[in-house]
Amino acid sequence: MKVTIHTLLRLTIFVVSVSILSFSGCNGKSSVDPSTEFSLEVPSNFPAPVFTFADNPITEEGFELGRLLFYEPRLSSTGAIACGTCHRQTFAFADHGHDVSHGVHDRLGSRNAPAIQNLAFQPEFFWDGGVNHIELIPLNAIQNTQEMDESLANILTKLNNNPTYKQKFKEVFNTDSITSQLVLRAIAQFTGMLISSNSRYDQYVRGENNVQLTNTEKAGLQLFQQKCATCHATDLFTDHSYRNNGLDETPADYGRELITNNVSDRGKFKVPSLRNVERTSPYMHDGRFTTLEEVLIHYTSGVKRSATLDAALISGDAVGIPLTATEQSNLIAFLRTLTDNTFVTDKRFIDPLGTSNQN
Amino acid sequence: MQFQFTHVVGSLPLALNATQYTNAAGESFYVKTFKYYVSNIKFIRADGSEYAQPESYYLVNEGDSASKTFTIPNVPIGTYTGVNFMIGVDSTRNVSGAQTGALDALNDMFWSWKTGYIFVKMEGTSPSSTASGNRIEYHIGGFQNPNNIRTAAFSLVSNKLYIKSDSTSSIHFQTDVGQLFQTPNLIKFAETPALMTEPKTADIADNYSDMFSIVSIQTGTP
Numbered sequence: 118m119k120v121t122i123h124t125l126l127r128l129t130i131f132v133v134s135v136s137i138l139s140f141s142g143c144n145g146k147s148s149v150d151p152s153t154e155f156s157l158e159v160p161s162n163f164p165a166p167v168f169t170f171a172d173n174p175i176t177e178e179g180f181e182l183g184r185l186l187f188y189e190p191r192l193s194s195t196g197a198i199a200c201g202t203c204h205r206q207t208f209a210f211a212d213h214g215h216d217v218s219h220g221v222h223d224r225l226g227s228r229n230a231p232a233i234q235n236l237a238f239q240p241e242f243f244w245d246g247g248v249n250h251i252e253l254i255p256l257n258a259i260q261n262t263q264e265m266d267e268s269l270a271n272i273l274t275k276l277n278n279n280p281t282y283k284q285k286f287k288e289v290f291n292t293d294s295i296t297s298q299l300v301l302r303a304i305a306q307f308t309g310m311l312i313s314s315n316s317r318y319d320q321y322v323r324g325e326n327n328v329q330l331t332n333t334e335k336a337g338l339q340l341f342q343q344k345c346a347t348c349h350a351t352d353l354f355t356d357h358s359y360r361n362n363g364l365d366e367t368p369a370d371y372g373r374e375l376i377t378n379n380v381s382d383r384g385k386f387k388v389p390s391l392r393n394v395e396r397t398s399p400y401m402h403d404g405r406f407t408t409l410e411e412v413l414i415h416y417t418s419g420v421k422r423s424a425t426l427d428a429a430l431i432s433g434d435a436v437g438i439p440l441t442a443t444e445q446s447n448l449i450a451f452l453r454t455l456t457d458n459t460f461v462t463d464k465r466f467i468d469p470l471g472t473s474n475q476n
Numbered sequence: 477m478q479f480q481f482t483h484v485v486g487s488l489p490l491a492l493n494a495t496q497y498t499n500a501a502g503e504s505f506y507v508k509t510f511k512y513y514v515s516n517i518k519f520i521r522a523d524g525s526e527y528a529q530p531e532s533y534y535l536v537n538e539g540d541s542a543s544k545t546f547t548i549p550n551v552p553i554g555t556y557t558g559v560n561f562m563i564g565v566d567s568t569r570n571v572s573g574a575q576t577g578a579l580d581a582l583n584d585m586f587w588s589w590k591t592g593y594i595f596v597k598m599e600g601t602s603p604s605s606t607a608s609g610n611r612i613e614y615h616i617g618g619f620q621n622p623n624n625i626r627t628a629a630f631s632l633v634s635n636k637l638y639i640k641s642d643s644t645s646s647i648h649f650q651t652d653v654g655q656l657f658q659t660p661n662l663i664k665f666a667e668t669p670a671l672m673t674e675p676k677t678a679d680i681a682d683n684y685s686d687m688f689s690i691v692s693i694q695t696g697t698p
Contacts, residue, residue, distance in 0.1 A: 172573075173573075243589075247589050247590040247591065248588075248589070248590075248591045249570075249571050249591040250571065250572065250573040250574075250591065251573070252573035252574040253573060253574060253581075253588070253591055256581060256586075256588035257588045257589050259588070260588045261588075261589070269581055269582045270582060273582070296576060296580065296582075297574060297580055297581050297582045298574040298575060298576045298580065301573070301574035301581075302573075302574060305573075375590075375673075376590050376621070377621045378621050378622070378673070378674065378675050379621065
């Protein structure tokens with residue numbers, strides 16, 4: 118993304134609205150020249166994006182091709198599992214109701230499917246941060262035997278034998294040959310555009326539409342800033358770090374250590390964003406908590422000591438974050454202001470084929 | 477300018493799935509797969525200046541004989557007293573997203589769950605292996621934790637390389653699979669039938685630093 122004067126001007130009047138990017142229907146002919154870049158909007162209360170798409174300029178056709186691929190079950194070995202199977206828009210592209218998700222043949226994954234939102238602002242991906250580029254995210258799910266269990270070679274055969282895809286890749290990338298790089302870049306044009314920035318909280322902090330928070334929500338916000346923002350920092354609500362938040366004395370899943378080979382990372386997982394947290398249940402890397410209340414009870418009285426427990430959760434002999442019942446309910450009231458109804462209903466992001474597998 | 481690679485195991489030519497070899501620890505084995513990255517090729521002049529080939533990435537694969545010879549175009553005319561290349565893929569290309577050509581993830585030399593290239597892949601079987609099917613599998617790579625990038629450097633001082641516009645110069649390298657398990661770190665299949673992500677992969681990286689030797693140089697005249 119080039120932050121052009123034009124973009125900066127738009128930032129000052131940032132409003133998430135379908136009118137900024139008008140998409141043609143999935144089967145409609147677009148009148149936009151693919152060379153016309155339409156950029157990622159950077160919400161004014163967000164930090165700068167990590168991924169700017171300099172070598173993969175986002176176009177309307179590219180975005181739509183990415184969307185088609187995101188919802189394409191033929192990217193799996195059984196033809197039954199798409200990215201959108203476990204990343205469902207109405208839940209901010211998380212897999213509500215599943216501690217872990219079902220892949221091909223109903224095989225169970227090992228970790229909770231994270232929400233997909235604001236990826237362009239994240240330096241690393243997955244609970245353990247093992248993937249370092251937005252374009253490479255799908256490879257993990259595609260090749261994992263518990264998820265989509267498919268090879269890139271097979272996917273390319275399927276796509277290259279499909280006249281519709283051949284034509285679309287030609288339109289977007291001006292090529293007769295669909296390569297793994299172009300598949301991944303097209304998907305990134307879709308996932309990179311999944312920006313959630315229009316919650317009531319966002320409108321409140323940006324002073325838009327006269328949106329106010331209730332006194333309870335404001336009390337929750339204050340508490341949040343005092344007790345939670347160390348880790349859930351900035352308006353992305355994560356500092357992108359890996360921390361052990363005291364779930365287990367002896368973690369079954371070594372988390373970040375599996376990536377760094379460093380024993381001091383044992384049981385550490387990425388601090389997740391709290392955007393749309395009301396809709397992304399269940400919580401934690403293994404989906405062990407179903408409600409926000411359970412999560413806060415964990416922080417209040419369930420934190421377990423271990424060698425790698427995060428220092429922010431230790432004060433002298435005590436562990437955890439002491440919160441009264443009122444404070445907990447105020448915090449939850451605030452967390453609900455992070456729900457972005459525009460994002461979870463945005464028609465630009467829906468399955469163009471209407472075939473998304475809702476299991 | 478051409479690079480040519482011949483693969484051996486000790487003193488024997490490499491033949492996939494056909495010849496039984498013996499490693500330095502005395503364990504017999506067969507080789508099913510042997511492939512590796514050669515990248516960032518540089519030609520060094522006597523004055524220390526160098527020509528670094530742009531976009532210099534090659535995947536050499538015993539299973540694909542065409543991959544074992546490749547042309548390096550546009551090496552400037554001159555006299556060279558050294559050559560070196562990276563065994564593996566530089567960190568930049570490990571953090572730059574989806575790639576093409578030799579670096580395409582399609583080539584099965586890329587980890588999807590922990591972003592990074594496999595630099596050297598050797599798979600086979602050994603009766604000494606306790607893994608299922610007596611498999612031995614070494615996928616060695618990664619640019620951090622540990623960093624398994626190594627450089628192979630060769631002096632051509634006593635055997636200079638002259639690049640002339642009308643000459644087809646070439647260097648013929650030999651790559652010894654046996655050296656993966658030999659020095660400085662003796663690897664026993666019985667103890668370590670597979671390595672992929674452990675810090676111990678660095679032991680094999682230290683070994684593959686020395687798996688190349690120059691068999692012959694074809695060169696023009698000064």
